[in-house]
Amino acid sequence: MTSLSINNKKPQHFITTADFTAEQLLDFVQVAIQHKVQAKYQYPTPLTDLPLTGKTLAVMFSKRSTRTRVATESAVAYLGGHAMFLGSQDIQLGVNESLLDTSRVVSSMVDGIMARVGGHHEIELLAKESTVPVINALSDKYHPTQILADLMTIHEYIHHRDNNTSSDQYSAHTQHPRETLPGLKVAWVGDANNIIQEILVAFLKLGISVSVAAPTGYVCDEDVIKIAQADAQKTGASLLFTTIPEEAVKDADFIITDTWVSMGQEDEKAKRLKEFEGYQVTMDLANRGGAKPNWRFLHCLPRKPEEVDDEVFYSDRSLVFPEAENRKWTILSVIDRLIVKGGFQ
Incomplete structure (x- = not known):
């Protein structure tokens, strides 16, 4: 049996805008605008090329959300993927399983993680141990999307x-x-x-x-x-x-x-x-x-x-x-850049 190579490249995460250059932030905004135009004004029909087909984004929220959840799930659906919502009743981050274990287990089965947490150290640990991009949906320190x-x-x-x-x-x-x-x-x-x-x-x-x-x-x-x-x-x-x-x-x-x-x-x-x-x-x-x-x-x-x-x-x-409304388009932009395109080169 032929052996398969393992991709050990570290994923690029979206923990805070402080981690990105001015041009990269402008790129996120510009891509979001282009998606909005295409989806809402030019082609008000589903995309024919769905880059997230067969891919799953774990949406792990330990705090309630309206805009972030709706924006994330609709953005993933627009790109053809599946958003798996895991609320505080489904998964208790760091309670019955350590954050380290949760990150390693969940990231082995999905293509990205959107996490809404309490302490900022939680999102940092999730990102450190994850093998897929982690997007900060809110922590007590930052709210980048x-x-x-x-x-x-x-x-x-x-x-x-x-x-x-x-x-x-x-x-x-x-x-x-x-x-x-x-x-x-x-x-x-x-x-x-x-x-x-x-x-x-x-x-x-x-x-x-x-x-x-x-x-x-x-x-x-x-x-x-x-x-x-x-x-x-x-x-x-x-x-x-x-x-x-x-x-x-x-x-x-x-x-x-x-x-x-x-x-x-x-x-x-x-x-x-x-x-x-x-x-x-x-x-x-x-x-x-x-x-x-x-x-x-x-x-x-x-x-x-x-x-x-x-x-x-x-x-x-x-x-x-x-x-x-623009929460949807900018979250879509982050997902597009980090999960679809693999981050900034």
Whole structure:
């Protein structure tokens, strides 16, 4: 019997955007846009060439999800593959079997793993022991697929604004995001959580300035800040940390926030709501702080009224629903690049 060679090449994982160059991040966004155009505007029928036929993506979620789960399962189906959902009732990561064992066993049977975990060390261990690409669907430190969707949404808005076209005349695919993203300013008003940490390691690298307003005592991880500072030095983008929301939103093109009470922090709710008084995103806050006249709003959802009022959330300034849809296209892009094409060479 002829012996078969074993592929010992280490897979490329998607744990955080900090691991990728600016050009690679732009590639993810551009590929996502091309998939969106092809699937939604040019050829609204299933692909005839299905690159994931016969392949399985394990979707291991230890936390609940709406957008990430729907985006992942629909993206895999679009490419012809099977998304095997393994929730906390199906598989308890690190509970009745070690993370090491789980990663080795599951990765031996599937072609990729999408994992939504608690501690960031969990996704790092899964990736270390996996023989297939691991995609971080959320950890307590980073949320990379969300930030790709934010970048895509920002690009779409800037393209249509600058070219005076409406979103129902989609043309964002005709301009590369490297032409729309550098030079913008994003203001974050909220908790020092995984969303802003991912923004810090992605946006400044692309030449997008970031200002962060969080209450006293709410600070990002030191290593994340160091990465952001180094990227800001290279690109010339500005980086500001403040406890005053009005300072953060000054001259902002986009204002972004997220929940003040994440899953697992419910017992801190009363304390957090008190400490975040004055941080609700409102038209008045944007006016007082001096945001750009045509500023827009982003939120990764789900949203609670204390974080942003209805006037902003349901206004024409809000991009939250296109942003949510773009989770599908950017996750599809990551799957395409890492699992279908085998990563960046």
